[in-house]
Amino acid sequence: MKTCLVVDDSSVIRKVARRILEGLEFQIIEAEDGEQALGACEKLMPDAILLDWNMPKMDGYDFLRALRRLPGGDRPKVVFCTTENDVAHIARALHAGANEYIMKPFDKEIVEAKFQEVGLI
Amino acid sequence: MTPHDYDYLRALLRKRSGLVLSAEKHYLVESRLLPVARKASLAGLPELVQKLKSPGSDALAIEVTEAMTTNESFFFRDKIPFDHFRNTIMPALIAARADGRRIRIWCAACATGQEPYSLAMALKEMGGAISTRRVEIVATDLSSDVLEKALAGIYSQFEVQRGLPIQLLVRYFTQVGEMWQIAPEIRAMVKFRQLNLLEKFSHLGIFDVVFCRNVLIYFDQETKIGVLNRLAEVVAADGYLSLGAAETVVGLTPVFKPIPELRGIFSPAQTTVPNTSANVVDLAGVRTAAVAGANR
Numbered sequence: 001m002k003t004c005l006v007v008d009d010s011s012v013i014r015k016v017a018r019r020i021l022e023g024l025e026f027q028i029i030e031a032e033d034g035e036q037a038l039g040a041c042e043k044l045m046p047d048a049i050l051l052d053w054n055m056p057k058m059d060g061y062d063f064l065r066a067l068r069r070l071p072g073g074d075r076p077k078v079v080f081c082t083t084e085n086d087v088a089h090i091a092r093a094l095h096a097g098a099n100e101y102i103m104k105p106f107d108k109e110i111v112e113a114k115f116q117e118v119g120l121i
Numbered sequence: 122m123t124p125h126d127y128d129y130l131r132a133l134l135r136k137r138s139g140l141v142l143s144a145e146k147h148y149l150v151e152s153r154l155l156p157v158a159r160k161a162s163l164a165g166l167p168e169l170v171q172k173l174k175s176p177g178s179d180a181l182a183i184e185v186t187e188a189m190t191t192n193e194s195f196f197f198r199d200k201i202p203f204d205h206f207r208n209t210i211m212p213a214l215i216a217a218r219a220d221g222r223r224i225r226i227w228c229a230a231c232a233t234g235q236e237p238y239s240l241a242m243a244l245k246e247m248g249g250a251i252s253t254r255r256v257e258i259v260a261t262d263l264s265s266d267v268l269e270k271a272l273a274g275i276y277s278q279f280e281v282q283r284g285l286p287i288q289l290l291v292r293y294f295t296q297v298g299e300m301w302q303i304a305p306e307i308r309a310m311v312k313f314r315q316l317n318l319l320e321k322f323s324h325l326g327i328f329d330v331v332f333c334r335n336v337l338i339y340f341d342q343e344t345k346i347g348v349l350n351r352l353a354e355v356v357a358a359d360g361y362l363s364l365g366a367a368e369t370v371v372g373l374t375p376v377f378k379p380i381p382e383l384r385g386i387f388s389p390a391q392t393t394v395p396n397t398s399a400n401v402v403d404l405a406g407v408r409t410a411a412v413a414g415a416n417r
């Protein structure tokens with residue numbers, strides 16, 4: 001079973017994402033911000049990361065840059081999932097090493113399509 | 122709506138678009154056609170049927186037909202056909218047309234344009250492998266409404282997230298408010314035309330690649346066979362036909378054969394089927410009121 005780390009400061013979003021991703025046979029780990037997420041990755045590098053942008057402590061962008069410098073940190077497929085729905089943000093995310101990008105609001109079909117796109121399913 | 126009215130509508134739809142409706146699709150017909158009736162200031166479906174039976178109701182019949190089509194589409198739908206297109210079909214055609222002949226592609230039921238635009242983006246992404254000027258993409262559909270949307274090339278945030286890789290979104294779309302518009306360079310690669318697959322299409326010429334996806338599925342067996350046989354006449358001998366994931370030629374007609382290593386892709390068999398024109402439905406005059414604006 002593949003693991004997916006869901007990083008979002010909203011417990012509602014984490015719950016929705018968990019339900020969708022469990023339906024796609026992922027084992028879910030949750031984190032509330034970039035700092036927690038980084039800690040989780042240091043313990044166990046997940047196969048996939050669904051990543052919010054705006055979060056307290058460490059935001060998604062800074063987390064991603066830190067992640068990609070960790071040993072093995074190039075391995076997880078990172079899919080941003082955020083309300084930052086403009087080209088400038090998307091371009092920054094890709095530049096920092098994101099593999100895909102979901103603009104909120106999202107649904108099961110979009111998550112599935114994006115995870116397929118990066119070869120996770 | 123009486124059973125008589127329903128049968129009348131079923132027959133009309135079958136004749137005009139090939140759509141077969143089973144006996145129990147009342148609810149679908151009602152939900153799609155009530156708005157059409159209202160728009161024409163008619164009280165309900167019985168009145169709509171009455172009106173359709175009277176002379177001079179052609180424009181209304183077109184509206185009814187279009188309202189009943191299913192137009193859902195996605196960018197790079199099912200992914201694999203587009204992988205085949207990029208990795209196998211185009212390289213083979215480029216080699217076979219090394220003399221510089223144009224490569225012609227037809228999307229035969231293009232709906233709101235995602236399919237032809239996906240092919241156009243795939244070609245652009247091939248970069249130096251082929252100049253896009255050497256490729257012609259013709260995209261047709263029965264419905265003038267979807268063609269208008271296709272031509273505008275403007276999609277919702279939901280539509281651009283189903284199958285379109287984010288890199289391609291960034292590269293080929295600009296944000297217009299909440300919507301995303303495809304780049305003029307991609308739009309310019311596709312020629313949209315209105316066309317009913319039940320009518321003659323040999324005037325479009327010969328194509329190297331035909332995408333005819335997720336439309337045969339709405340037709341009955343006889344209509345499928347008729348369309349496939351006539352498609353065989355417009356696909357080059359070394360050309361390709363791509364059908365939808367739930368569609369095939371197998372068990373229908375020998376004019377195409379599956380290519381085992383390319384799932385969902387078919388090549389013309391070297392057989393000819395006599396008298397295919399018998400399969401063309403006579404809709405003389407029906408289409409003369411064709412959309413202005415869909416053609417350019």
Ligand SMILES: C[S@@+](CC[C@H](N)C(=O)[O-])C[C@H]1O[C@@H](n2cnc3c(N)ncnc32)[C@H](O)[C@@H]1O
Pocket residue numbers: 137138139140190191192193194195198229230231232233236261262263264267316317318319333334335336365
């Ligand atoms: C479900 S869409 C398929 C779009 C696209 N090919 C895809 O696979 O995503 C089916 C389209 O077929 C068109 N259609 C239905 N009957 C047709 C006919 N007789 N001739 C041409 N197009 C037709 C409809 O208008 C609709 O846009």
